[in-house]
Amino acid sequence: MDTGSIAWGVVATALVLLMTPGVAFFYGGLVKAKSVVSMMMMSFGALALIGVLWVLYGANMSTVGSVWDFAGNPFSDFGLGAMAAGDTANTDLLGVAFSATFAIITVALISGAIADRARFGSWMLFAGAWATLVYFPVAAWVWGGGWILHLGTTLFGAETTTAVIDYAGGTAVHINAGAAALALTLVLGKRTGFGKGFDKPHNVPLVLLGAALLWFGWFGFNAGAEWLNELAGSGLIVLNTLGATAAAIIGWLVVEKIKDGKPTSVGAASGAVSGLVAITPACANLTPGWSLLLGVVTGAVCALAVELKYRLGYDDALDVVGIHLVGGLIGTLYLGFFATGTGLFTGGGVQQLVLQLIAALAVLVYSFVVAWVLGFAIEKTIGFRLTEKDEAAGVDSSVHGESAYAMEIDARV
Template sequence: MAQAITLAADAPTLSAANTGFMLICSALVMLMTPGLAFFYGGMVRVKSTLNMLMMSFISLGIVTILWVLYGFSVAFGDDKGSLVGWNSDWVGLSDIGLTELWGATTIPLFVFSAFQLMFAILTPALISGALADRVKFSAWALFITLWVTVVYFPVAHWVWGEGGWAFDLGVIDFAGGTAVHINAGAAALGVILVIGKRIGFKKDPMRPHSLPLVMLGAGLLWFGWFGFNAGSWLGNDDGVGALMFVNTQVATGAAVLGWLAYEKIRHGAFTTLGAASGAVSGLVAITPAGGAVSPLGAIAVGLIAGVLCAMAVGLKYKFGYDDSLDVVGVHLVGGIIGSLLIGFFATGKGQSDVAGLFYGGGLDQFWKQCAGVFGVLAYSLVASAVLALLIHKTIGMRVSEDEEVAGIDQAEHAETAYDFSGAGGGAARTPASSPAAPAESKKVDA
């Protein structure tokens, strides 16, 4: 992402075309958070549907306000010790001219801030899938507030802020493999190690209640991801954004095929959940790499991610951590795969002249990618676990056992996702003499 600032130095005047393009991309990235809400909401049981939706939606409110107050300044302000940024003129987004450009790009600073805000909103929402069924909504809201402040804003500066240690080291992260996906996946692992497993984990069936919702959410994520990825070049004057757009589609398609092939061999069926999860794993993996690899490289990245992420989601049963909706298996593992494969598949003809091992560049870039990957992973894992522990020991992170068993939707939101008995429901339209009414109601498994 930041490389676009350097390459656009010869075009310092505002471009209406690039500005409009980036506003559209910002809206597409915003759509990803509701898409994620549907994706996660369909994967949980009926009794947790609304809570899962709300855990994503609340991020839209909390992170937006924090970003305006200080988040943008911390992430992209003047470097302070390679760890954080700060610019007092950006506090409250004050003292910013309407046509003031972001660095040497052709887009207004306001537009860049809005685009990056959507990334900041989505990242903590990704974590929520690992915590399904058991976290107090108030505790989750507090965790988001603390996490973006302590973890996301500084890590965004490390990776994309001029002067950040990963930026200066030369770590390539086009659109968020480290700053978004590894960051969120490591955070999810840290939190679930603190709060523990769901009641009935590995004993009770916890199947998705609505696979159509899962597919809808995956489709919205895929659609929005074009803005997420292609927009991260901050314009398309040199074709790199177009390369990223194509690679996003190619890698995602390859990952769907890779996941489904593994699933058929391993479990004997091609599932819709596998197709949706495979798509997300491909999107995650190409996010850091898409500006550096060719479409053939994108096929390799997608296939590898699809297979390895499909294998990784089962690790929670082997190691006993309850990652409810496979955030660790898809986002952490997918982010690591995509980030590290840059060291092998970078062509030197995309976003920079850096070439990977398979293109004559040796292993120099691979070791830089390792530093970025494991630096972010370690910090996010530890910091997130500490924040969760502080909340858990003060106001408590988990709902009570009775509330978890009865349903977190009713306990936390006083609502249910589906009304099977109220006026206008199926029972109301079924004649009282028909035996179908009670039989149908028994099919709903909380």
């Protein structure tokens, strides 16, 4: 591999890594002032823990030797010593580092659903267990030679050219994280006083900063993998990532204006994230026009979906379900209709839609069930949710002994 491609691989890895602090800012601005440190710590805790686990055994688990293997052997190259001594160590280790950033942000995304009420130690325990039992195997299924990658030939025969499309993580990242988030909201229950208007963001500029960092880093997220393919499709991927996201902002704001009478900056930021989510699996397999339509539809639908928590009674604090689960499902299933050459309305048949649906539902159900079991076990043993007293005092002071905004009053005033 030439030095230019390697350099882009390093840059792309750094861009995706920056997305996790972006999530921290985005989530941190959305919560109450007395919870912002806790919210950001959950992202940074995921960054630390999942980064270590990926190097130790996660990378090993994300590649399988047989289509029906659940996951790779975690001890096949524990700590990657053999890989580091190999002839292709330079590019192999860079690939591991790039993949690690996907694992990290997937786990960090889940935390937004349980804002204002979760213990940090319990969150870290859940994060490590869920990554091991869910993300690492699902990454193997989708990208590492597993059953989802080969589902097309399994169902339709070896002669088919149709396969599940998940370029950068509609199933493995967003549906996966969104389903786990939904499970944890049910385990931990509602915050005290939960209701419409309860969870107003405490710092709107912080939300916009986080969304901007996410959009910036997402070009590494979507286009980054193309360094392995010598940047063959990076132009289309970059344009689709830009276009779908911009269109999603418009879709969200139009719905917000009709529904609430005013378009908001938080709505614009949320619309941008929903568009980024939807284009993630589809960025390399849609023409720019279909990407714009995907963005508008996703922004509009997600603007409505975030209201479901009030009607259905689950406390998804920062709309992980409404944005990541719903947006991930839309982006994944949209390919069944409009994927270039294989979509139902773009030259193909129903096969692409069938494959997308099976993959999406399988990951959704598996992630939800395992997350619920893990969350329930933690809650019933060491406890996952804060006490009402600590919740009222604020997670920052109760758990971390810190305050995001230390205000000193001059005694002379």
